Amino acid sequence: MTSRGDIIEEERISRIEKGTGQDCHGGIETVICTSPSIVCLTQKLIAEMIGTYFIIFSGCGVVVVNILYGGKVTFPGICLTWGLIVMVMIYSVGHISGAHFNPAVTISFAVFRRFPWSQVPSYICAQLGGSLLASLTLRIMFNITPEAYFGTIPTDSNVRALVSEIIISFLLMFVISGVATDSRAIGELAGIAVGMTIMLNVFVAGPISGASMNPARSLGPAIVMGKYKGIWVYMVGPIIGIMAGGFVYNFIRFTDKPLRELTKSSSFLRSASPNNNASSSSNS
Template identity: 35%
Template sequence: MTSDEREPDSPEDVVRVRYGARIAAVLEREPVWARDFDDLAYEGRRLFGELFGTFLLVLAGAGAAVLETATHGQIGRAASVTAPALTVLAVILFMGAVSGAHLNPIVSVAFALRGDFAWRRVPAYIAAQCVGAALAALVLKAAFGDVAYLGATVPGPGFTATQAFVIEALLSLGLVSTILGTASSAQNIGPLSAVGVGAYIAQAGLWAGPVSGASMNPARSLGPALVSAHWHDFWIYLTAPTVGALVAVAAAYILRGPGGGPSGSRAAQGTLRPPSVEHR
């Protein structure tokens, strides 16, 4: 018996011989963008994208509140709520293809619940988002001092914690619904999804910002709270967005059925290759 004809020496070899060709055939049929996402060589790039994108978001969102206090109101509320919205729009456009531009723990969890994003990637994404938010708060503290608790989100004057909780949950429901909806193949609007998400963030801040600060993002609230050590009512901004996201996932199931389709998965995961290569 030649060396090529020898029986496999171990159970692992048996599995490799018996199923190797079958696994290779499955991987060959898998879309290129999906194979790229399974390649851990890109994972660091994706995590850096989430860190960098969240850093820019919190820098604009918390920074607007800091500068409004530092300049004695020269930055109006309209500017302070549209700044993070425009930042999110820009970040989705310039790096959404790398990581999916979640920028928000509840978005990562929602995509995972929909089957568009692997659960094993969620903890690292959330960690990267929280680190980016904390770095933004540190930059603001170094530049302006501990002004306005570095933009920490708290219930507005005259509003109760219960009112802030309800508003944050409802705003988060709308935000995650917008993200999941524009990512689905039913709408198929591609880069215009960035406009939809940015527009929602702006309008949410305009009508509800005075009640709760319109955070809709546990990482955005965590960064300033952590650096300024101001944890007043932080529980609202951790739990209410989560509740809103869970309801949004349920609503998405009612509206469009289960997730996991190509369009939603590409939106959640990003693709590092241009379409001309992706579809070869």
């Protein structure tokens, strides 16, 4: 005989299958959250947007404050702010979305089969959305003068800025691949390592290219402020550098594979040797 509890459970499952049941947290009745996978993707996108928003708001905001208020922050302070905000957001939402915050990083992970291609467009839209909202917030908050533009513009030639972006983006992705995708690394230190890499890159390339390393970081302010000078540098350079950094690390990741195979082969030969069998027989 079917109990009343079984009937209620069947009705609940039926509502979920139709898209009108409870969400995956057992909370509010909703039509949008029709499956745990959709809820999970939605949470990831929100995390990516929030993370990117605060990275752009803090990193670009400190540039504006430094210029508008007489250089009180200083260039080292700007570098430190970029590194700290990236580190903080990695530890805040990295366990939810993976803490990409960068379209080039998302594409690179997908190329190397560490992220599903089906989610790439959604991630990029979330990252660009966060950058646009942060840039719009800064424009509303401050009286942005031409000197206080918080986007990235090559200070010298486009070629020099492009080379700079490729090199520092390479280093960024190389470090990300090492600390965040390799199981042999200490995963708890990933945020610190990536944040410090950002800080060092801004120190080196900030005066040359603005040290973008991120198409969303450059595109958001450019759209909001209507300044597109040299914008192609920040679309092409980070993608090339990050793809190259990911490729090189994946190339050296498996350098110990022949050694492991040799060790396994030696262990198998020792276990199959006659002397070993005789020793086993005598022990038994």
